[in-house]
Amino acid sequence: MRGIVILGAGYGGLAAALELDRHGIPFTLINREPYHTFKTLLHEVAGARHDPHTYALSLADLFHRETSEVVVAEVNAVRLSDKLVETNRGAISYGTLVVALGSRTATFGLSGVAEHAFRLDSLRAAMELHHHVERELERYRQTGDPVHLNVLVAGGGLTGVELMGEWADWLPKRARDLGLPVHDLHLGLIHAHAEILPDVDHQLRAVAQAKLSERGVELILNERVAGAEPGAFILGSGRKLEAGTLVWTGGVEAPALLQEAGLPVDNRNRVDVDEFLMAKGVPDVYVIGDCARFTAAHGTPLPPTGQVAEQMGHHLGANLVRSAHGRPPLPFVYHDHGMVASLGPRYGVAEIGTHHATGATALVLKDGSKMKYLMHLGGPVTLLKRYRQWLEI
Structure with a gap:
């Protein structure tokens, strides 16, 4: 039986999968690694702030229902006409496809x-x-x-x-x-x-x-x-x-396999999606996160950030649950929760709406966003286990 297949366990794909898992809706999640990475914190890994393993969560620890399947594999191609995803572990059929493969660093053809x-x-x-x-x-x-x-x-x-x-x-x-x-x-x-x-x-x-x-x-x-x-x-x-x-670190682009599949993409391989996050002109294929080109009310595409991807994933997961219960989908509306940039472990800058913060105050806001995300992923146990490893001693 062809069901829901999610490509990628980044911020968007994982949020969608968790929503389905909570409601017992069957799905298959395909990811290259057996873990979810806190990609927005990779600068801390490069700077040896904590043990690198602190920045990954095992997918096996996040899903417990028999209706939730995780496949560790590399996605090589998507065949829209056959409703198949080709991986290095064989082909997987789908009824509904969620593309959440994230982005890769774009070098724009610059020599060397x-x-x-x-x-x-x-x-x-x-x-x-x-x-x-x-x-x-x-x-x-x-x-x-x-x-x-x-x-x-x-x-x-x-x-x-x-x-x-x-x-x-x-x-x-x-x-x-x-x-x-x-x-x-x-x-x-x-x-x-x-x-x-x-x-x-x-x-x-x-x-x-x-x-x-x-x-x-x-x-x-x-x-x-x-x-x-x-x-x-x-x-x-x-x-x-x-x-x-x-x-x-000059920019990002979505994987080339999206264009190769025949999906409608822009010059950075992002797929044009409608208000329900469905690829325009391609039924049963949804695209979220860095792979999606979603034009917000102000007329410009949403940026490739973790919070955009997570909100898209959560919304799409909820819509798929609604569909399973015979209810119509709701349009996606993005809510900007602001931006926090750390300048090392002791200083940062933050912009939350019209409010600004600098120094330690900004880092407190960033720590709060970490805690909120961990609670969303795995509840109090995941929060206490993982956040304790991030505490400065």
């Missing part, structure tokens, strides 16, 4: 960037990036070449800023622990515009820039990365910036 720069788009990638930086510190100890203490992050959006904020706190401490001269450490954040964090209020951008500069981060503004080669970013101005660590 994919080959020579790290990306921060998975738990494995964050761990590899951390291990690389540790190796660079050791190479400096062996050679004395300051290029190994030169770290460049391209992209001044939320991902790049939070990563650089984390490293501005961790790397000087780590260098001192290893007996390395901190004055040779150089952290550079490259951004194509005059101000970082383009999606927040101007005042908060200024605060974030000042805080990063105060902590030794060089802000390389109004400079666009044109390409990369081993150990260097090439800028549009012709400048060549050498570093032992190159990180690209």
